[in-house]
Amino acid sequence: xxxxxxxxxxxxxxxxxxxxxxxxxxxxxxxxxxxxxxxxxxxxxxxxxxxxxxxxxxxxxxxxxxxxxxxxxxxxxxxxxxxxxxxxxxxxxxxxxxxxxxxxxxxxxxxxxxxxxxxxxxxxxxxxxxxxxxxxxxxxxxxxxxxxxxxxxxxxxxxxxxxxxxxxxxxxxxxxxxxxxxxxxxxxxxxxxxxxxxxxxxxxxxxxxxxxxxxxxxxxxxxxxxxxxxxxxxxxxxxxxxxxxxxxxxxxxxxxxxxxxxxxxxxxxxxxxxxxxxxxxxxxxxxxxxxxxxxxxxxxxxxxxxxxxxxxxxxxxxxxxxxxxxxxxxxxxxxxxxxxxxxxxxxxxxxxxxxxxxxxxxxxxxxxxxxxxxxxxxxxxxxxxxxxxxxxxxxxxxxxxxxxxxxxxx
Numbered sequence: 001x002x003x004x005x006x007x008x009x010x011x012x013x014x015x016x017x018x019x020x021x022x023x024x025x026x027x028x029x030x031x032x033x034x035x036x037x038x039x040x041x042x043x044x045x046x047x048x049x050x051x052x053x054x055x056x057x058x059x060x061x062x063x064x065x066x067x068x069x070x071x072x073x074x075x076x077x078x079x080x081x082x083x084x085x086x087x088x089x090x091x092x093x094x095x096x097x098x099x100x101x102x103x104x105x106x107x108x109x110x111x112x113x114x115x116x117x118x119x120x121x122x123x124x125x126x127x128x129x130x131x132x133x134x135x136x137x138x139x140x141x142x143x144x145x146x147x148x149x150x151x152x153x154x155x156x157x158x159x160x161x162x163x164x165x166x167x168x169x170x171x172x173x174x175x176x177x178x179x180x181x182x183x184x185x186x187x188x189x190x191x192x193x194x195x196x197x198x199x200x201x202x203x204x205x206x207x208x209x210x211x212x213x214x215x216x217x218x219x220x221x222x223x224x225x226x227x228x229x230x231x232x233x234x235x236x237x238x239x240x241x242x243x244x245x246x247x248x249x250x251x252x253x254x255x256x257x258x259x260x261x262x263x264x265x266x267x268x269x270x271x272x273x274x275x276x277x278x279x280x281x282x283x284x285x286x287x288x289x290x291x292x293x294x295x296x297x298x299x300x301x302x303x304x305x306x307x308x309x310x311x312x313x314x315x316x317x318x319x320x321x322x323x324x325x326x327x328x329x330x331x332x333x334x335x336x337x338x339x340x341x342x343x344x345x346x347x348x349x350x351x352x353x354x355x356x357x358x359x360x361x362x363x364x365x366x367x368x369x370x371x372x373x374x375x376x377x378x379x380x381x382x383x384x385x386x387x388x389x390x391x392x393x394x395x396x397x398x399x400x401x402x403x404x405x406x407x408x409x410x
Contacts, residue, residue, distance in 0.1 A: 010066070010069075010312060011311050011312060011314060011315075011317070011318025011319075011321070011322060012266060012307070012308065012311025012312070012314065012317055012318045012321040012322060013062065013065070013066065013308065013311070013322075013330075014321070014322045014326055014327045014330035014331075015311075015318075015320070015321025015322050015323070015326040015327075015330070016058060016062060016270070016304065016307065016308060016311070016321060017058075017059075017062055017326075017329075017330040017333050018325075018326035018327075018329035018330045018333060019055070019058065019270075019321075019326070020055040020056075020058035020059050020062065020333070021055065021059075021329060021330075021333040021336050021337055022052075022055070022329065023052035023053075023054060023055030023058065024052060024053060024055040024056060024147065024337065024340075025052075025336065025340050025372065025375065026049050026052040027049065027050055027051070027052030027053040027055070028147075028340065028341055028344060029049075029344065029368045029371065029372070030046060030049040030050050030052065031050070032344070032348065032355050032356055032357065032358065032364065032368075033046060033357075033358060033361065033364045034357050034358060034359045035359075035361070036359070037359075038359075038361075042361070044281065044282075047281035047282055048277060048278050048281045050281070051277040051278075051280060051281055052277075053294075053295070054277060054295040054296065054300055056150055056294075056295065057235050057294070057295035057296075057297070057300060057301045057304070058301075058304050059150070059154070059337075060153075060154065060157065060232055060235040060236045060239065060301070061235055061236070061238055061239035061242070061301045061304045061305050061308065062239060062304075062308065063154060063157065063158075063236060063239060064157065064161065064235070064236035064237060064238065064239025064240040064242075064243070065239035065240070065242050065243045065246070065305070065308050065309070066239075066243070067158070067161060067243075068161065068165070068239065068240040068243035068244070069243045069246065069247060070082050071161075071162070071165045072181065072243050072244045072247040072248075073247050075165075075168065075169065075176050075181055076176060076177075076178060076181070076244075076247055076248065076251065078176055081165075081166060081169045084162060087162065089394065090394065091155075091158050093390050093391060093393075093394040094334075094387075094391065095151070095154075095155065095334075097386050097387060097390045098334060098335060098338060098382060098386050098387050099148070099151055099338060100128065101382070101386055102145060102148065102338040102339060102342070103124070103127050103128060103141060103142075103145075103148065105342065106141070106142045106144040106145035106148070106342060107124060107141075107142055107144075109144045109342070109345075109346065110142050110143050110144050113144075113349065115143045115144070116143075117142060117143050118137075118215070118216075118217050119137050119138065119217070122137065122138055123137070123138045123140070123141055123142060124141065124142070126138035126141070126152075127141035127142070127148065127152075130151065130152050130155040130156075131152060132148075132149065132151075132152040133149065133150075133152030133153045133156065133228070133229050134152070134229065135224075136205060136217065136220040136221040136223070136224045137217055137220070139152075139216075139220035139223070139224065139227070140216040140217070140219075140220055143215075143216060144341075144342055144345055144346075145338070145341050145342050145345075146216065146341055147337060147338065147340075147341050148338060149220075149227075151338075152229070153227075153229050153232045154232075156229040156232075156233070157229075157232065157233050157236040160233055160236075161233075161236065161240060164185075164188050167184075168181060168184050168185075172184055178244065178248045181244055182241065182244055182245075185237060185240055185241050185244065186241070188237060189234060189237045189238070189241070192230060192231075192233050192234045192237060193234060193290070193291065195230050196228070196230045196231045196234065196291055196293075197291060199225050199228050199230050199231070200225055200226075200291065200292070203224075203225045203228070204225055205221045205222075205224055205225070209221065210222050223294075226286050226291075226292045226293060226294060227294055231291065231293050231297075234293070234297065234298070235293075235295070235297060235301045238298065238301045238302055238304075238305040239301075239305055239308070241305065242305035242306070242308050242309040243309070245309040246308070246309040246312040246313075249309070249312065249313050250312065250313070258313075259313060259314055259315035259316075260315065260316065262310040262311070262313040262314040262317070263310075263311075263314035263315055263316035263317040263318075264316075264317075265306065265307075265310040265314075266306075266307045266308075266310040266311040266314050266317035267307075267316070267317045267320070269303045269304070269306040269307035269310070270303070270304070270307040270317075270321075272303050273300055273303040273304055273307070276296060276299060276300055276303065277296075277300075280296055331383065332376070332379040332380055332382075332383040334383075334387065335378070335379035335380070335382035335383045335386075335387060336375060336376070336379040338382075339375060339378045339379055339382060340371075340372075340375040340378075340379070342378075343371055343374050343375045343378055344371055344375075347367075347370075347371055347374075352367050352371075355367050
């Protein structure tokens with residue numbers, strides 16, 4: 001069957017990706033400032049900036065949204081199940097080169113700076129096989145580049161999503177309708193939450209050497225099982241559901257109408273997500289979410305999902321979000337994510353040794369600006385000399401079969 005809609009407007013996706021990336025960087029920079037004894041409004045602002053780690057949830061929702069669009073489009077148009085070889089190939093060439101270079105450099109830095117590393121070889125082997133997220137002892141691949149913990153979780157989501165999509169095609173492949181697909185994925189979300197409850201019941205960690213006082217491994221033990229691959233697939237699933245809504249909206253005959261309404265819904269949902277972070281700035285970690293999941297699940301990722309799917313039908317929201325700065329940030333966002341913490345860490349033990357815990361907020365702001373600019377520089381070099389050549393090669397290699405549109409690639 002010929003597709004009724006050969007393209008899908010992805011307006012707003014670049015902007016939301018950029019916001020996610022900047023939220024995470026803000027969180028990490030804020031960890032180096034001290035506002036103890038400062039004015040109450042400064043302490044509140046600092047606490048708000050520390051909630052920027054919720055940007056990780058945005059990344060998972062966004063990935064689920066973008067990667068599910070081709071599957072939803074094929075399903076709703078009665079087309080065959082997408083080519084999984086191409087799907088796997090595109091995911092590998094997008095993630096592996098940059099990630100492996102980051103792992104290599106980070107590991108070399110731990111040796112260069114003689115940083116004590118517990119379970120060195122186990123963590124390294126788990127990192128390169130994308131299995132680090134299945135145990136607290138390996139969650140953080142090394143002592144230098146903490147943010148790499150999420151890559152294992154994301155790869156797990158990449159693998160799990162097509163499995164459920166295949167079940168949708170296999171058992172609901174006749175008379176494919178949006179209602180069937182939506183109910184299937186809502187049911188899937190329920191199954192994931194049940195499985196996540198079992199994870200909490202059978203894989204909770206003990207209290208021995210648990211907490212950030214015991215380093216990265218102790219911090220990971222504190223995080224898990226609240227942080228676990230199954231739980232994060234729930235965030236991913238909300239993005240998948242948003243993708244189905246976006247594809248369905250795009251198929252409506254009046255899809256060029258009411259763009260202003262969708263813009264306000266999109267911008268309103270995004271603004272509400274920031275309001276939620278502000279309200280949650282002083283609450284204990286894991287206390288404002290279902291199943292003690294991180295990042296205020298399900299309300300926060302749901303607001304992001306609503307903003308994404310309505311942005312696909314918007315005019316104003318897409319224009320505001322996809323401004324030149326955000327589009328460039330989105331382009332290099334993966335490199336920014338995997339390199340900014342290295343830039344911060346190396347700087348804090350070399351030229352900016354007074355950065356850690358500084359109470360001089362002017363000094364903190366100045367150093368943070370420099371670190372942000374350097375992170376952009378390193379990420380740009382990484383994108384153009386590591387990632388882009390591989391992406392260009394892969395596009396030529398698989399040009400005859402395009403499962404994921406160029407604009408969708410993370």
